[in-house]
Every structure is written in C-alpha cells, then in structure tokens.
Amino acid sequence: xxxxxxxxxxxxxxxxxxxxxxxxxxxxxxxxxxxxxxxxxxxxxxxxxxxxxxxxxxxxxxxxxxxxxxxxxxxxxxxxxxxxxxxxxxxxxxxxxxxxxxxxxxxxxxxxxxxxxxxxxxxxxxxxxxxxxxxxxxxxxxxxxxxxxxxxxxxxxxxxxxxxxx
Ligand SMILES: [Zn+2]
Numbered sequence: 001x002x003x004x005x006x007x008x009x010x011x012x013x014x015x016x017x018x019x020x021x022x023x024x025x026x027x028x029x030x031x032x033x034x035x036x037x038x039x040x041x042x043x044x045x046x047x048x049x050x051x052x053x054x055x056x057x058x059x060x061x062x063x064x065x066x067x068x069x070x071x072x073x074x075x076x077x078x079x080x081x082x083x084x085x086x087x088x089x090x091x092x093x094x095x096x097x098x099x100x101x102x103x104x105x106x107x108x109x110x111x112x113x114x115x116x117x118x119x120x121x122x123x124x125x126x127x128x129x130x131x132x133x134x135x136x137x138x139x140x141x142x143x144x145x146x147x148x149x150x151x152x153x154x155x156x157x158x159x160x161x162x163x164x165x166x
Pocket of ligand 1: 018019020064065066067068071072073076
C-alpha cells in the first residue's frame with residue numbers, strides 16, 4: 001500500500017485508554033508491521049514519524065511506555081536511544097515478577113477447595129497438624145505447606161514469596 005493515514009492505522013487498532021492495540025499483521029517477533037511501498041515497516045515507528053512530522057532516525061528506538069508489544073499509540077511511544085530502551089525493558093521486567101506470582105497464586109486459589117477463612121484459621125490455630133487433618137480432611141503435607149506459606153500465599157503481604165521469608 002501507499003503511505004497510510006494516521007486514521008487508517010487507528011482503524012486497525014482497538015483503543016484501550018491511551019493505547020492503540022494493533023489488530024493487523026505482525027512480524028515474526030510479534031511486532032506490529034505494515035508493508036509500505038513494498039518495504040516492511042514497524043507501525044509504531046511509522047505513527048511516531050507521522051506525529052513528529054519527520055521519519056524517526058534509523059539509529060533511534062521507539063519503545064512504548066505502556067510496555068505492550070501491540071501498542072502503536074503516539075501517546076505511548078517515545079523516541080530514545082537503544083540504551084534507554086533497554087533500561088525501560090529491564091525495569092518492566094523487574095516489576096513483572098510480582099505480577100506473575102499474583103497470577104499463579106490466584107489460579108491456585110481458584111483451584112483450591114478450601115476457603116480463605118479456613119486457611120487463615122489453620123494458620124493461626126494452635127491445633128497440631130493431625131487434628132487439623134482430621135477436622136478438615138486435608139492431607140498433612142498440605143496443612144504443613146499452608147502453615148509454612150508455600151501453599152496459599154498471603155497476598156496481603158507483598159513481600160511473601162519474593163525470597164523475603166523470615
Ligand atoms: Zn500503549
């Protein structure tokens with residue numbers, strides 16, 4: 001195709017806050033791509049160039065502040081050096097880990113047959129493991145794992161599960 005208008009690109013996205021999430025073609029690495037005059041180009045870079053009124057220099061990167069690979073929004077993209085772009089990605093990685101733990105914990109919790117009330121009662125009670133097993137039907141290893149925090153991590157303390165266990 002010839003050079004697309006900003007509107008033509010916007011129409012191929014779904015809007016999510018400031019983000020424009022590209023719904024059309026991506027390259028092998030999953031980056032929104034578009035063929036202009038027979039050349040494959042990154043959509044985010046094309047949009048940035050249109051907003052700035054001049055093409056983004058080839059040596060510069062165009063990361064999205066939101067961290068979403070499919071986002072081509074000019075409200076999210078910035079022009080920066082490779083070094084800054086790498087730092088942004090590393091910072092996102094550092095904050096990505098608690099998210100992953102939260103997702104895993106919520107998934108495990110959804111699969112668990114025991115209520116949160118029961119779990120917290122088991123954690124605070126003075127009963128020995130065998131008594132709890134008899135009363136609840138839980139296996140002794142599960143009771144031990146709940147009490148140690150390995151199972152049913154307490155999400156009210158963000159440091160749990162991050163290696164900060166006392
Ligand atoms: Zn975005």
